Amino acid sequence: VTWELMADYWPTAAGDPDAAPAEREFGPIWTDKPKHLFSRTRREAGWNTTIHRDVDRALIDDLRAQPGGDMVLGGPDLAATFAGLDLIDEYRIYVHPCLLGDGHRAFRSLTAGRLALSETQRFENGVVLLHYRRADQP
């Protein structure tokens, strides 16, 4: 679902005159970066995307060993699966200044180990970034 949300918008952002400059810049960054989609139903996906059926520890270890930048994970259910395999090194949480009542929970079934707050940043719209690392890593 997260992949489809992203793929529905970002490939068009660069050519969208109504998009903000930052969005036009982000569009091609998203489309060009290598992506891994975990889906049991989806058969094909564009935009430099590789499809996997299941989250496999060996696969992630393999990807981690490859050269290149960090890997970012999206989607609360997928994050719960990764956390269950102890594969998440850092959490970047953007706290928005609003109350939603009952909504989708970011951490519904996710259990994290001990975390250390390593960085915070306030944005002008009242969003606060909370950046956590695992407490057992320097």
Next chain:
Amino acid sequence: VKLTTINHISLDGCIEDEQGRFDWTDPSAELFTFITDLVRSVGTYLYGRRQYEAMAVWETDPALAAASALTAEFATVWQGADKVVYSTTLERTSTTNTRLERRFDPDAVRDMKASATGDLTIAGPNLAAHAFDAGLVDECHLFVHPVVVGRGKPALSLDAQARLELLDQRPFDNVMYLRYRVPTRRAGEHRENA
């Protein structure tokens, strides 16, 4: 005079885990001092029964106050404020300056706010939700702790949605302090969807 909420929450917005534990909220000395200073302006605490029973030890258990200069100062500040406890079952209260109410009446709290000289703080998720829904809450103070508790008790279980204004933020080691203003609305007006 403001009506505020002050909550220690996990990263996933809970005040306690499924077993009712909240030992992860133990503050550092710096944070403890900050919280004591924060509640100096509080003239009246509005408590649900469980929150009241958890806090009453600051007056009924002298050993707690005697533990350190920090706890002694907090105990003195806490004992100096008035308390209103909302409970249908509690027989009697165990602390001074404390009144027992059987039900939460938003109009009575509005009157209390109008005549109060110190701020009001409301504690307990169900009670706070009533106050939110009645449009009585002016500010939320949150201390976000670096733990995920999963299926715990949410600090705020609301029907209403609201956009807040971030007033202040500050890290205390691994705990993040966030202070929000809740936009005012006229009595009876339904909270606007954010």
